[in-house]
Amino acid sequence: MNFQEVLLQKVKDAVQFIYGKEIPSVEFQPTRKDFEGDITIVVFPMLRFVKGNPVQLGEQIGAYLEEHVEEVSGFNVIKGFLNIVISDGFYLNFFNSIREDDNFGFMPESKDAIMVEYSSPNTNKPLHLGHIRNNLLGYSVAEILKASGKKVYKTQIINDRGIHICKSMVAWQKFGNGETPSSTRLKGDKLVGNYYVAFDKAYKKQIAQNIALGIDPKVAEKEAPILLEAKEMLLKWEDGDQETVALWKTMNGWVYDGFEVTYTNLGVDFDTYYYESDTYLLGKDVVAEGLEKGVFFQKEDGSVWIDLTEDGLDEKIVLRSDGTAVYMTQDIGTAIQRAKDYPDVKGMVYTVGNEQDYHFKVLFLILKKLGYSWADTLYHLSYGMVDLPSGKMKSREGTVVDADDLMADMTQTAATISEELGKLEEYNDAEKQVLYQMIGMGALKYYILKVDPKKRILFDPEESVDFQGNTGPFIQYTYARIQSILRKAESMDIDISDSTGSVALHIKEKELIKQLQLFPSTIQLAAEHYSPALIANYTYDLVKEFNSFYQQVSILGESNIQKKVLRVQLSKKVAEVIQNAFRLLGLEVPDRM
RNA sequence: GGCCUCGUAGUUCAAUGGAUAGAAUAGAAGUUUCCUAAACUUUAGAUGCAAGUUCGAUUCUUGCCGAGGCCA
Numbered sequence: 195m196n197f198q199e200v201l202l203q204k205v206k207d208a209v210q211f212i213y214g215k216e217i218p219s220v221e222f223q224p225t226r227k228d229f230e231g232d233i234t235i236v237v238f239p240m241l242r243f244v245k246g247n248p249v250q251l252g253e254q255i256g257a258y259l260e261e262h263v264e265e266v267s268g269f270n271v272i273k274g275f276l277n278i279v280i281s282d283g284f285y286l287n288f289f290n291s292i293r294e295d296d297n298f299g300f301m302p303e304s305k306d307a308i309m310v311e312y313s314s315p316n317t318n319k320p321l322h323l324g325h326i327r328n329n330l331l332g333y334s335v336a337e338i339l340k341a342s343g344k345k346v347y348k349t350q351i352i353n354d355r356g357i358h359i360c361k362s363m364v365a366w367q368k369f370g371n372g373e374t375p376s377s378t379r380l381k382g383d384k385l386v387g388n389y390y391v392a393f394d395k396a397y398k399k400q401i402a403q404n405i406a407l408g409i410d411p412k413v414a415e416k417e418a419p420i421l422l423e424a425k426e427m428l429l430k431w432e433d434g435d436q437e438t439v440a441l442w443k444t445m446n447g448w449v450y451d452g453f454e455v456t457y458t459n460l461g462v463d464f465d466t467y468y469y470e471s472d473t474y475l476l477g478k479d480v481v482a483e484g485l486e487k488g489v490f491f492q493k494e495d496g497s498v499w500i501d502l503t504e505d506g507l508d509e510k511i512v513l514r515s516d517g518t519a520v521y522m523t524q525d526i527g528t529a530i531q532r533a534k535d536y537p538d539v540k541g542m543v544y545t546v547g548n549e550q551d552y553h554f555k556v557l558f559l560i561l562k563k564l565g566y567s568w569a570d571t572l573y574h575l576s577y578g579m580v581d582l583p584s585g586k587m588k589s590r591e592g593t594v595v596d597a598d599d600l601m602a603d604m605t606q607t608a609a610t611i612s613e614e615l616g617k618l619e620e621y622n623d624a625e626k627q628v629l630y631q632m633i634g635m636g637a638l639k640y641y642i643l644k645v646d647p648k649k650r651i652l653f654d655p656e657e658s659v660d661f662q663g664n665t666g667p668f669i670q671y672t673y674a675r676i677q678s679i680l681r682k683a684e685s686m687d688i689d690i691s692d693s694t695g696s697v698a699l700h701i702k703e704k705e706l707i708k709q710l711q712l713f714p715s716t717i718q719l720a721a722e723h724y725s726p727a728l729i730a731n732y733t734y735d736l737v738k739e740f741n742s743f744y745q746q747v748s749i750l751g752e753s754n755i756q757k758k759v760l761r762v763q764l765s766k767k768v769a770e771v772i773q774n775a776f777r778l779l780g781l782e783v784p785d786r787m
Numbered sequence: 788g789g790c791c792u793c794g795u796a797g798u799u800c801a802a803u804g805g806a807u808a809g810a811a812u813a814g815a816a817g818u819u820u821c822c823u824a825a826a827c828u829u830u831a832g833a834u835g836c837a838a839g840u841u842c843g844a845u846u847c848u849u850g851c852c853g854a855g856g857c858c859a
Contacts (some may be wrong), residue, residue, distance in 0.1 A: 210825070222802095223805080226806070228806090228807080236806095238805075238843075272806070273805095273807085274842080275805080442837095506856080510788090547859090548791085548792065551857070552791070553859070579855075579856085610824075612825090641799095644799095645799090646800085648792070648793080649800090650792095652798095659824060660811085660812070662811080663810080664800070665811085667825065670825090671823080671825050672825095674823075675826085678822075679823095682822060683822090719803080727801090731810090735810090736810090741826065742827080744822080745827050746827090748821080749822055750822045786823080
């Protein structure tokens, strides 16, 4: 039984003792800084079960707790808030209990697994800023779920087939002159992306020419020769034409190599991959099955639908009249396939932008109606668009922020700022480069992850990414300073392996321990809400608390040896928690900066 | 037109229905013989509008206004 549970029981006992009545629950919260005390009990909700004056009730409970709970050393009541003071000894005991625990805050892995899908790109375009948000969110949520005790499989579904892929292929055949990534020294995804653009250019030119010849614009659009070629290629691909499939494999291979570089720089990875070329035919038999069970119904033209009007939604098509699959068909099939491939999976998280909110609502409902037990644990990790000051990112208007370029820019900015500060003279160029990347990516990742996923982000490449305030580099800097203290402590032969005896705590030491105390519950909360932002903001609070501590108390200069040891231990623990929290966000920490 | 999400300091973000709505940035004023000044301290500034539920509403409900999205 932990202290919180003990306290809960004691408060219940107190009410039982005073009024002879049961109360089902008690609301605890950390006491606000401007009041005296450590834990606050909100008395108001109890008034529903016992009649009385909230202040008086608070006083009585406080007195009872002070008498019956060893750790409670005092209390005060303001309005309906009972603030109780916890003894220094309790905090010291707590700190000593977590001091040696490297996995503080992390739960052991359980058997039940969750599959987290993210990234899910098209293979005809390089990754952009929107994908960065997607990848960072997905990766971080996967790590948070792991930390909260779930087994996690990270996956993505790659949109590797369809007319858009054929467009790049046609353009490469016509204009490519046999170019390859190695011959052009371009990243594969960039090379293929260029041909996708080249296709569009040629296509538009043909339309314009044909309109000039007096052909109806609509016809010109539909019957441009290059578009017909792409369509023909799609048919060939579906037929399994060897040459076409070989080209498709080659070009997709280039793209995957290019993506891999981006993923590595971004620090994300995957345990398993699904390809749409393998899954686009899935789901049809499930639809047939569902039709028999009466979950779906067939219209006169042969198309299959589901009626969700009773659930507040509308009718949704799940199979076209010609028997071909729609996205929904594929997604149903893929979800079931995944559950088969990984029988331990009890839930799935889909990291997809909020324009698909409706789609996933329908998908989950369908799977539930089909009777899959895991349907209730499906979660759409929906996130807002990333907008630029100039408005929405549009590939056609060339306003897309390329992922690779952005990461390079951030690293460059970090380098510029670091050079100005000039603290890294003893580092060689390679070491500096690693550090600049760590800081630049720290700024970028933290900036994106600290925002609640469902909110839109306004991303101003010039101004938004800062290195001061609530930012990644600010936290990294604090970590680096602690490392410096630890190095000095070591050279001073300060032995921090033993627990300190009972010392009176400075207010700042106590605040710091209180903040550390919140780490495990923050992880749980973040896992429940699929929100890396909670971890980010927690870490920031911890760092601010540490900075305040750092400013107000002497660490290595403290003359009381026990105090000195405790403060070094505290600093070390704070650094560990920062590191672990950052790991959950996919961020790294530097030894010095 | 129907449905969904969001509206908080000049700006970017916080706040399981709880106390005087927190930070950061930009602005103003300060702090380095001392453990990294990418730091710290002080100061000023906000819940779109209107009702309702509640002991208590940024949070829940309804209407309106504004931004974005989805569906035809």
